[in-house]
Amino acid sequence: MSPLGKIRSNCTLRGKHWLWRGALSHKCPAMHHEGRTVAVRRVILEIRDGEPLPVGAKALTSCEHHHCVSPHCAVSGTQSDVCSRIAERMSDTAKHVLAGRRAATARRRATLSAADVERLRTSSERMVDMAAALGITEAHGYKVRNHKRWRDFTAPHFLGLGAAQ
Numbered sequence: 001m002s003p004l005g006k007i008r009s010n011c012t013l014r015g016k017h018w019l020w021r022g023a024l025s026h027k028c029p030a031m032h033h034e035g036r037t038v039a040v041r042r043v044i045l046e047i048r049d050g051e052p053l054p055v056g057a058k059a060l061t062s063c064e065h066h067h068c069v070s071p072h073c074a075v076s077g078t079q080s081d082v083c084s085r086i087a088e089r090m091s092d093t094a095k096h097v098l099a100g101r102r103a104a105t106a107r108r109r110a111t112l113s114a115a116d117v118e119r120l121r122t123s124s125e126r127m128v129d130m131a132a133a134l135g136i137t138e139a140h141g142y143k144v145r146n147h148k149r150w151r152d153f154t155a156p157h158f159l160g161l162g163a164a165q
């Protein structure tokens with residue numbers, strides 16, 4: 001059986017897609033080929049294109065089936081293609097994390113103690129460091145320092161502070 005036939009016989013065929021039922025290596029379809037474990041799509045691409053993949057190229061699929069090894073779907077991509085795809089996915093995650101942090105920051109704003117406020121107003125530390133330590137934004141720290149946000153703080157927080165100033 002030709003390598004292509006052997007691969008095909010390990011797949012569930014669905015239209016143009018060849019859904020791999022065989023072994024996986026690092027979550028990718030893998031097979032023994034010429035004494036080594038290789039990515040099935042790499043073999044497919046080399047058979048289809050008649051030449052080895054370019055150095056550094058990855059064998060990927062252009063369709064939505066992660067385990068599709070169809071020669072109709074297989075594409076070669078560089079590491080940077082792979083990285084930019086990962087970066088796209090990461091950016092969604094990063095946005096989510098940032099949104100969560102902003103929400104947490106907003107919640108914490110109201111919990112600055114009188115001592116925190118005094119620190120923001122009188123300390124010689126850099127505002128960026130204090131803001132990070134207190135879980136507030138730097139801009140908010142400056143507003144507190146400049147007494148623009150005193151209404152954010154409940155009266156009990158200010159009882160001691162007023163006397164101290």
Ligand SMILES: [Zn+2]
Binds near residue numbers: 016017063
């Ligand atoms: Zn496919």
